[in-house]
Amino acid sequence: MLKKEYRKLHCLMSQKVFWLIALSVTGITGLQYFSSRECSLHELYRELYSFPLFIAAMRYGTKGALICLASIYALYLPYMFITWQGSWKQESVRVVELFFYLFLAAWAGYFADREKALKAELEQNRFVTSLGRITSGIVHDLKNPLISIRGLLERLAKGKGDCSRYLPVMLSDTQLMERIVYDVLDFAKPLKLKRKGVDLSAIIENAVRICREKAKKAGVSFDVRLSDISVEADQYLIERALVNIISNAIESLSEVSRLTQKDKKISIKLERHNNSAQITVRDNGKGMDKEIRKHCFEPYFSNKRAGTGLGLAIVKKIIDAHDGRIDIALPDSGGTAFIINLQSLPA
Template sequence: MSRKSDASLAAAICAIPPLLTLMHVLLFQGLSPRVVLEELYYIPIFWGALRYGLKGAVFVYLVASLFYLPFFFGQWSVTHLDTLDRMFHLLFSGMFALLAGFLIDRDRSLQKLAEEDRSLRGIGQAATAIVHDLKNPLITILGFAKRIREGKGNPADAAQVIVQSAENMEKIVRDVLDFSKAVQLTCAEVDAGSIVRQAVDLCREKAEDAQVNLAVEIPRQPISAEFDSFQIQRVLVNLINNAIEASDSGQNVEIAVSQRARLLNILIRDHGAGMDDETIRSIFTPFYTRKKGGTGLGMSIAKKIVDSHQGRIIVSSRPGRGTEVTVALPRFRGMAGKRSP
C-alpha cells in the first residue's frame, strides 16, 4: 500500500468515532441517557489493530475515547449508574484494544519467523542443489584431466569432454544468476505470431535430431501485443524444448497461438509420458527436475518472466496422455485484470 493510500486509510479509521458521536447526538438524543451506538466504537479499534497492530489499536482507542467523553456529561449521564456504565465501556474497549493489538502483532511475528525459516531452508536446499549439479561435471573434468596428464586415451576426445562439462557448469551458473536477478523488461508492441515463429525456428534442430515434428498453428494476420520479445522468446524456447524432450520419435509437438478478448494464449502440447499431480505441483519449484543434467530452474525462470508480464503459465497433464502448457499474456500493459477461463 502506498503512503498516500495508507494515510487515507488511517484518516478514515480515525474519522469513524467522531461520526458515530455526531450521528448518535443527532438521531438518538431523545433516547438519552442510553448510548445506542456504543458497541460500534469497537469497529474502528479493531480495524486499527488489524491494519497497524498494537500501536494502531491503542491510538484509535484514544481517539474513540476522546469522542466518547461527551456522553459523560449532560443528559447522557443523569445518574451515577450512567457514569459507571460509560467508565466500564472505556475500560472494556481499552482491554479489547490491548488484546486485539497484542494478538495481531504476535501473529505477524510468528508469520515473519516462519517466512524467515522457509527462506533459510530454501537457501540451504538451493546451495545443496547447486553443489550437487556442479559436482558431477567437475568430477568429469578432473577425471579426464588426469587421463591427459597420465597419457591415457585420446587427448582430443578427453579435451572435448572437458569442454562440454565446463559448458554445463557455465549453464548451471548462468541459470542460477538469471533466477536470482529481478527480470528487467523492455516492452514494445510486436507481432506475437512472429515471435512464436522465431522461437519455433530456434528449436527445429533439436526437434529434427529427436525426430519430432513441430506442428505450428499461427493466424496469418498479425497479432499485436506488447511485451519483451527477448524474454518471452526465452520462455517459449524452454517450453518447446521441454515438449520435444518429453516426446518419442515420430510424435508431434503442437504450438498454437490464439487471442481471446484482451489475452494472448500460446499453447504448447506434447504427446509424451505426461506428469502426475505431484510433479505438476512441483515443476515451478526452484531446482526441481526429473531431467538428467537439468538444473531445475528452467520452469522457475519461465514463470518469473511470465509473472513479470502479469501473465500465467497453465499446465495440464495426465500420465500417458502428454502435457499441455498454455502461456496466457495480457496483449497490452495494464490489461491483466481479465483472465482466461
C-alpha cells in the same frame, strides 16, 4: 502483472479500511451526540465502538488499536462529561465500558501482532530452507560436469586419452555449467527488458530450432501452427522462456514408455485471442498432477534427477515482466499444455 494488481488492491484496501474505521468512529460518536440519552438505542450505539476497534487491531496491530482507542476516547469523553449524571455509581456502566475497550484493544492487538510475528517467522524459515535448497542445488548441479571435466583433463595431462574425443565432452560440460550459472543469475537479478516490436512467430520458430536436436534424440516431433502476430517484447527472453517450456515437454515425453516414436508430439500454436497473442505448447507426455502444478513455478522445484528447478520459475518471471500471463491446462487426451498470453500489437 497479478502481483502488481494485488499490490494496488492491497494499498486501496488499506486506505479503505482506514477510512472505514475513521468514519465509523466519528459516525458512532455523532449518533450519540445527536440522540437523546434516554433513547433506547443509546447503549447500543456505544457498544458499536468495539467494531472499529476490533478492525483496527486486526489490520494494524496493537499500535493501530491504541490509536483508534485514543480517538474514541478523544471524541467520546467530552460527550461523557457533558452528559455526566452526577455520580460514579450512576455512570459505572459507561466507565467500565471504556476500560473494557482498553482491554479489547490490548487483547486483540496482542493476538494480531502475534499472528503477524508468526507469519514473519514462517516466511523467514521458508526463505532459509529455500536458500539451503538453492545452494545445495547449485553445488550439486555444478559438481557433476566439473568432476567430468577434471577427470578428462587429468587423463589428458597424463598423456592418456583422445583429445578430439574429450574436447566435445568438455565443451558440452562447460555449456551445461554456463547454463546453470546463467539460470541462477537470471533468476536472482531483476530482469531488464529490451523491448521492441517483434514477430512472435519468428521467435517461436527460433525456439523450436534450438530444441530440435534435443527433440530428435528423444524421438519427439513438432506440429507447429503459427499466425502473423507481433508483440512488444524482449526477443531473447521470450525465446528463452519458450525453450524452457519446450525442453520440459521433450523431457516429459521421453519419460513416457507407452508412446511410440510417432506418437511423441509437441504441438505449438500461435493465435490471436481477444487482444492477446496466445501461444500454446502442448505435449502428450506424462502430465502434471495437482501438487506439481501448484509448485512448478517455484524456484528449485524439480522432479528430475538432473533438473535445477529454475526453468519454469524463470519462464514465469519473464512472462510477468512482459505483463503477460501463463497458465497450465490439462488436455482431456493427456499430457500438459502451457498457455501464454502476451499483449499483441495491432495487426
